[in-house]
Amino acid sequence: MADSPISPPPGEPIGARPDLPVCARHPDRATGLRCVRCDRPACPECLREASVGYQCVDCVNRGRATVRRPRTFVGAEFGGRPVVTPVLIAVNVLVFAxxxxxxxxxxxxxxxPLFGDLLMYTPSxxxxxxxxxxxxxxxxxxxxxxLALNMIALYVLGRDLEPVFGRLRFSAVYLVSLLGGSVAVYLFGGLNTVVAGASGAVYGLMGAMLVAVLRLKLNAGPALGVIAxxxxxxxxxxGISLLGHIGGLVIGAAVTAGLVYAPAGKRNTWQAAVVAAAVVLLVVMAVVRTGQLV
Known part of the structure; x- marks a missing residue:
């Protein structure tokens, strides 16, 4: 029968047991316990219950660091809370204020004056x-x-997409879609058209939602209905910029397709290349358009 793992003999303080080793983390504490993983002496305070026996906190921490966390089909870690979505909403509200x-x-x-300096105006x-x-x-x-319509849509889409895509990928889809909507207006819109709003980015998130649903082989009816x-x-x-909406939708869907269908072995490299390629393509088209207008 093994000795009691916690209690010393009645009436004998732990420190009075010279035959016992001391805790690796608390040299002033004698202990008869050991970590089942590293076999170092450990007092009850430094032990954590494991599947078999008890492990010291150092081994538990090292084990957590080496365990691969589960990831979504896009490559993001599970359990992430939306952060980018509320930040984007706050920025839009602040600029409006x-x-x-x-x-x-x-x-x-x-x-x-700030509005005039920042809006999309082709001649500028x-x-x-x-x-x-x-x-x-x-x-x-x-x-x-x-503002309210776009922010409500951003909140509804962001609370579902950001935890799945992760903060970095979600931000990339949002910003590239925003750029795609503006470039579409720049390429095909009238010269004196004035455009502003987050609608291009929001439509990009709609495209992202549709692609994600198709990738997971879920019912695409609701997503298609919202987009339609x-x-x-x-x-x-x-007063609605159709070009901005369509541009954001197409670019958002295309970039998301590159993200969700990226080869698992080189997922991060592939995804970064897809985003970079989309940005370069949009910039090149904008530069070519500028050459035609000047």
Whole structure:
């Protein structure tokens, strides 16, 4: 029969047992216990229950560091909480608040000087070299209703996609889709068209959702229905940038296809190459368009 793993003989303090080794982490504590993994002496405070016996905290920590965590089909670790989504919403709301304060009007925030400096306006990009407008216009909104609709859609899509894609991949899909929507307007829109809003990026997330559903072989009906409804609204409602929506949708779906169908063996390299290729393609098309306008 083994000795008691915890209690010393009655009336005898632990420190009075010179025949016992001392804890590896607490030299002032004698102990009759050992870690089943490294066989070092360990006091009860330094032991954790394992599948067989007890392991010391050092072995437990080393074991956790070497265990591969489960990942999603895209390559992200399971259990990640949305962080990028609320940050993006906060940035959009902050920019709107600044433009509304500058304009002295919530409904007329587009009169803000900052709004004029950041919106998508083809002559400013082609003739003024203000390339940042292709991205910054995606953080502007015409009035509170425009902002609310886009942020609600971003929240609904982001809370489902970001945990699956991971923060980095989700951010890449969002930003490349945003750029894709602006470039589509730049390539095919009228010269005097003024465009702003996160709709291109949001439509890119819709495309990402559809591709993910198809990859998992789930029912694509709901995703297709949402996309079809929004495309119809883009055609019918006045003041909507159809080109920006379609551009974001196509680019978002294409980039996501590259992410979810990447070979598992070289997934990270393949995915980085897909995102880089999409950005380079959009930049090249924008440069070619600029050469035609100048």
């Amino acid at each position: 600044v433009t509304a304060a500058q304009a002295g009007s919530v409904a007329g925030n587009q009169r803000s 990009v082609a003739l003024g070299g203000e390339w940042w407008r292709l991205l910054t216009s995606g953080f502007l909104h015409f009035g509170p209703l425009h 409804l929004n495309v119809v609204l883009s055609f019918t409602l006045p």
